[in-house]
Amino acid sequence: MLPEVVHKVIQITADPESGAADLVKVIQGDQALAARVMRIANSAAYSPTASIVSLQQAIARLGMLVV
DSSP states (O other), X not given: OOOHHHHHHHHHHHOTTOOHHHHHHHHHTOHHHHXXXXXXXXXXXXXXXXXXXSHHHHHHHHOTTTO
């Protein structure tokens, strides 16, 4: 069984009316998930020119479908 936050993230990313701000609100509620998103956004795979310091920036860099 998946955690509730995962179900909410899936719903938001599937809804064309939802935006990055909606996703940020949900992910902020789960520290482990927020930390993982930040770590991925700052990874070499996404070649950051500058460190990402906020969840909003991380989601903007990754895109909603990657999250």
